[in-house]
Amino acid sequence: MVSVRGLRKIYVVPEREAGLGASLRSLVRRRSKEVVAVDGFDVEIGRGEVVGFLGPNGAGKTTTLKMLSGLLYPTAGEVTVLGHTPWRREKAFLRRMTLVMGQRNQLVWDIPVVDSFELNRAIYRIPDGEYRDTLAELTDLLDLEGLLRKPVRNLSLGERMKCEVAAALLHRPAMLFLDEPTLGLDVTAQRRIRGFIATYAERYGATVLLTSHYMADVEALCKRVVVIHHGRLLFDGSLAALITRFSPYKTVVIDLDGPVGDLGRYGEVVSVEEQRVTLRVPKGEAAAVTGRLLADLPVADLSIGDPPVDEVIDRVFSEEPEPASTAATGTAAR
Amino acid sequence: MIGLADLYRAQFRTTLATQLQYRVALVIWLLGLVLSPVVYLAVWRAVATSQGGAVGGFTAGEFSAYFLATMVVNHATFTWIAWEFEYRVRQGTLSPLLLRPVHPVHRDVAENLSFKALTLVVVLPVAGLLSLAFRPTVATTPWAVLAFVPALALAIALRFAVEWTLALAAFWLTRVEALNRLYFLAALFLSGQAVPLALLPAPVRLLADLLPFRWFIAFPVELLLGRLSPAGALLGFAAQAGWLAVAIALLRVVWGRGVRRYGAVGA
Structure with a gap:
């Protein structure tokens, strides 16, 4: 249905510094910068x-x-959607x-x-x-x-x-x-x-x-x-x-019968609502921490789960470093 | 063809419905359209009268006829695509049009024709009323009036093709206003809208003959008013057909490149 091979798109955008001097210079010599928007990827969708x-x-x-629907021409790569090359717009x-x-x-x-x-x-x-x-x-x-x-x-x-x-x-x-x-x-x-x-x-x-x-x-x-x-x-x-792949944490939620003290030693406290405490615990330690919680505290209820998808996605995007090769965008004078 | 006719019908209804939502704006806009030929008309009539009845072969009554016919022909042929296209490219509203299984030019043709059909209902009676006030004199022949019909049709097609192609400049230029102004200024004088071409100096007349403008305004107008010989009429049809072929060929080439560019820099 959709087949994408080595899809790349590089935009050439005009570049100009602020100020009148820069505006005048740009009249004579236009500077432009290449921005890599899509840097080569493959995907198959059935x-x-x-x-x-x-x-x-x-x-x-x-x-x-936009490339898959036919609005944009890619810089490189092959795409087939419904048996057609999209940007021909047949x-x-x-x-x-x-x-x-x-x-x-x-x-x-x-x-x-x-x-x-x-x-x-x-x-x-x-x-x-x-x-x-x-x-x-x-x-x-x-x-x-x-x-x-x-x-x-x-x-x-x-x-x-x-x-x-x-x-x-x-x-x-x-x-x-x-x-x-x-x-x-x-x-x-x-x-x-x-x-x-x-x-x-x-x-x-x-x-x-x-x-x-x-x-x-x-x-x-x-x-x-x-x-x-x-x-x-x-x-x-x-x-x-x-x-599983991107969240190294589990979320442990406990309801306590009794006063809520400082639970920082068990894991990172995400929230405390009345008797309910939500903790973030490294995945490998979840079992051990649960054991300790049950042994130490008057626990009425306990559940272990994955953190919300939003949080995981957030983490993926904020922590994943930019690959070195795309960081270097070429600057060229035209 | 049936599919295309159906599309035109649907687009026709859409345009009528849209325009009828803005009746007041439409009337004001039509007033503007009527006003400028009336100004030219009044000025040239005054000049003719002060010169002892005629200027360059035009009497006051013939000036009236010329400018009233020009008003109708200009209305039938004009387009607003050059301004609209810039907006489409800049705002990206062209994108959905590109993803429809029909060339965007059809939408514009249909929209233009339906708008004209709607407004001619007003423009023709207005021209009738103005002729009561300005008493045009016309000495035409039946063959000239008959030949006017295909000449007007070709004029509509030619002007549309020329201006649609010009509008595509928006693919390369961020602001097309300067270009549009230049074009419309040239068209104003070289098409015979502001001045009958016979009154222009010879070099300018030659320029007007060589460019497409006069073939979509002055030619049908002069034909209708019986100012052309059969040979002059045939020459006019040939010029219209030739320019139309050139404009359509150009439109195709420029459109293909423009869309490629649009797709390269970011739709």
Whole structure:
């Protein structure tokens, strides 16, 4: 479905120092700098897989999605999506995929939502019967009834995003690239979109590659995650494996029958809420610490778990050093 | 073809619905459109009257006819794509258009035509009312009026192709305003919008003959008003067809390169 080999993207950006002198100099001699956004990685995604694509801001996620969907030409590498080279933008390819970017609206601002849908029907040449069925289905799944007749500018952000997602799926694409589909939405709307994506992918056997800052999205939808950092592949596997690999800690939560003293000697105290204490303990010592806690203190309840995914991801991104080769970005005068 | 016709129908409805949301803005905008030809008209009529009835072969009544016809032809052919394209490239709104299985030019053609269909409903009666006030004199022939129809169609296509290609400069330039102004200034004088070309000095007239501008305004206008011989009409059609072919070829090449650049520097 998706096959990526040695994908690289280097942007050439103009570079100028502040100040009038620098502005004048730049008239004569333009300086530019190469920025490596994606630094060569391989990945294979099979039909029907829902894959979370993670990385901090600037890791190269959006650049990669743009290359996979055909907006950007890579500097090097080979990509096949649905049997096509995306940046050729062949019609047969464009009819079978979609790219949803959280903050870009495709809907026509001033007219009712359903009129924008109608335009998409014509653009994608969706047969009438199929269009009616899909529209009914999307209306039901996303709860769009009541929104369809409203002009887009009168919708709330959450309502608009639901409509954007529906518009992007009217042609029943087999490949979905979703860039932050839940960005800025409240928890209810996020859950709704998330549930919908899962249902759609399952019903149509669609392949989904999704980026999100909300780990809840990823946990709910993706069995597999691909993590990139500084444009390189850092991890490819299950979410559970990601946690095992990158979190050297376990979280121990205890409820005490009695006063809570200083528990710093057992591990790092993360939080204390009334009688409940949460500790972070190195993975290897978890068993020993648990034993000591039970022996020393009036423990009413105890549980050991992995730290929240958010925390693990945070740690991966903040601690992983930048690889030496990408740190050196070339400076060239043109 | 059926798919494309369907797309045009849908785009037509969308544009009508959008424009009708802003009726007041539309009326104000149309007023502006009508006003500048009326100014040219009034000035040239005054000049003709003060010169004893005619200037360069134009009587006051013929000036009226010329500028009223120019107003309608200019309205039918004008585009706003050069400004819109810069916005698209800078704001990235071009990106979703590129990922649709249809060339973005179709959207613009459909939008332009539907906007014209909507506004001509106002422009034509306004031209009618103005002719009551300015009493144009027209001495045309039936063949010239008939030939005007394809000439106008070619003029619309030619101006659209030229200006769509010009708009693609936005792929290379961050600010296209200076270029646009230069173009519209050249077009204003060399297309016959501000002054009938017959009144221009010979070297400027030659320049106007060689450039595409006059073929999308002055030529259909002069044809309609019966100011051209059959040979002059044929020459005009040939020039329109030739420039259209050049403009479309250029459009394809520039579009291909521009999109490549857009995809290289960051869509």
